[in-house]
Amino acid sequence: MNYKIAVVPGDGIGPEVIDQALRVLDRIGEKYNHNFEYTKVLAGGAAIDATGGCLPQETIDICKASDAVLLGAVGGWKWDTLPGDERPERALLGLRKELGLFANLRPAILFDELSEACPLKPEITAGGLDIVVVRELTGGIYFGEKGFKDTDLGPAAYDVEQYAEEEVRRIAIVAFDMAMKRNKKVTSVDKANVLESSRLWRRVVAEVAKDYPEVELNNLYVDNTAMQMILNPKQFDVIVTSNIFGDILSDEASQITGSIGMLPSASLAQGNFGMYEPVHGSAPDIAGQNKANPMATILSAAMMLRYTFGLSNEADAIEAAVKKVLADGYRTPDLMANGGKEMGTKEAGDLILAAL
């Protein structure tokens, strides 16, 4: 089979971690007889430097003509003086909207081998953590109307948080489908005691839940969830929430694992199309120094194989190879706090290839 992948190396450590992910994909291709065809495209700071804008039309077109997108990271100090709406990160918002990527899956997993890196006390996380935050990604306050107006209190700026029933329904379905393949527990997070859009959210999620009688549904307020994530994170299986609450909670969840350099993510459209990227950012401070941890990007490639291409065995093989390298005691610099055999970005790729 031939699989067309649009590749966005992006900025900072993006190109380095992408290189290693492509090496891993190539090896999988050889071993399992698939052909992965890459088209590299520009987005973020790299696109600003080359074209003046962070998301060229050509990039959008090539992504749309591909089966999936693999992205490294975008952004960096260099572009920090640009006005907010011209920054490299805007490319992410543009890609999400243009490609219809409404469902963002962010697993927060505590790897056994890295449990020492967890900032929470061991009694809280004993037995491991395996949460997936399902974040709505193309609606809410991110894409609602925004602007300025005059008020009784003088000049003001505003942003509209808004959800249509349909938007809530489709993300809820993603969450419940996912729960059926996992521990059959969905926590829907909102602020229904204050927000009208949250009350609609809660009502539609309850409707969807009726089609999944085996799945346990809990509703939690966002403030309480931010607490429970620290107090008792093991209660969570699948968390489903709005764009802005998901932004905050998925970052909090990733942090309680202590290993953000290990965490992949998927942003899915209706159908099988998806964009895959590590949770971490572009880390300009260590760019070009062979210090970046490529494992989150390699695991993102594994998610791509699983979710977009339906290649579960191949995805399993990559995940097993990553775990083997960790179990053998190798660590990239970000994971060295508790010692280990240090490896660079490229060596991590070498070791994972060897383990495949």
Added chain:
Amino acid sequence: MNYKIAVVPGDGIGPEVIDQALRVLDRIGEKYNHNFEYTKVLAGGAAIDATGGCLPQETIDICKASDAVLLGAVGGWKWDTLPGDERPERALLGLRKELGLFANLRPAILFDELSEACPLKPEITAGGLDIVVVRELTGGIYFGEKGFKDTDLGPAAYDVEQYAEEEVRRIAIVAFDMAMKRNKKVTSVDKANVLESSRLWRRVVAEVAKDYPEVELNNLYVDNTAMQMILNPKQFDVIVTSNIFGDILSDEASQITGSIGMLPSASLAQGNFGMYEPVHGSAPDIAGQNKANPMATILSAAMMLRYTFGLSNEADAIEAAVKKVLADGYRTPDLMANGGKEMGTKEAGDLILAAL
């Protein structure tokens, strides 16, 4: 001096913890020759049961005619089947708006004596934590226009996040004034890479900062802040943020202390008027069993003495008495995870009175 205090015992454990706080205030009154005059008023579930509405006009009037308000907690299962906008918690929103309580101060302190209760590993919190979240409390998406509309995607609900420059300015001034009395560091939290209201927020905070050249100002995105709170909470001194972000982050911050039963809060209006309440909720599961920890409410009374009445020595005395009881090894049930001499709600009051 005569001080008029409107007292809202509220629901669940509210009345019990309030009782102990009033005993402590009475002792302070005797010792330092002040007269605290209490008027008990209804709000929350207790008001719903008695009057049908969660916030009677009489309550508002009496609060307005007082020098300060001391509140226990509102809410409980009993009223959970009511529609969202008739719930007991709505009384809090009503009081905040009616009384103009725009500045919510939520200290998150790791008490030396309770450091074992902290869910974070000791190396992260070594040396203690002392953060205060300054949350804007009468604006933003809590009080913006909300409703329903038809969209391209069908029926939708919306809520408007909105900030006027003036609203941002007055809360920023509270934060910078507070920082001047503390470690001279303000972290302003927003989502300026996405929200127009956040860009206005960031601009106005920068303007206010010019009047405080000694204070260091950092701007952080809300998602990053949710991470930094776990990764490196010691970097924070004063955090200033919007109503909804403050709701989430202050709860997260309270949780990293591990002792939410100890945390007071103040909600201040222009001038000296304020409402004081514990951060914890009404805990209906332990109501009426002499199990509740009254220390957060007692410390809220101390904040009232300090901020509204300007009685710092008296506030110091209460805080010292609470610490003494902890140092002597006494613990309410919520703090017993690491052992100690168990005390009930009333015994906690007795011991604090004795320590005064």
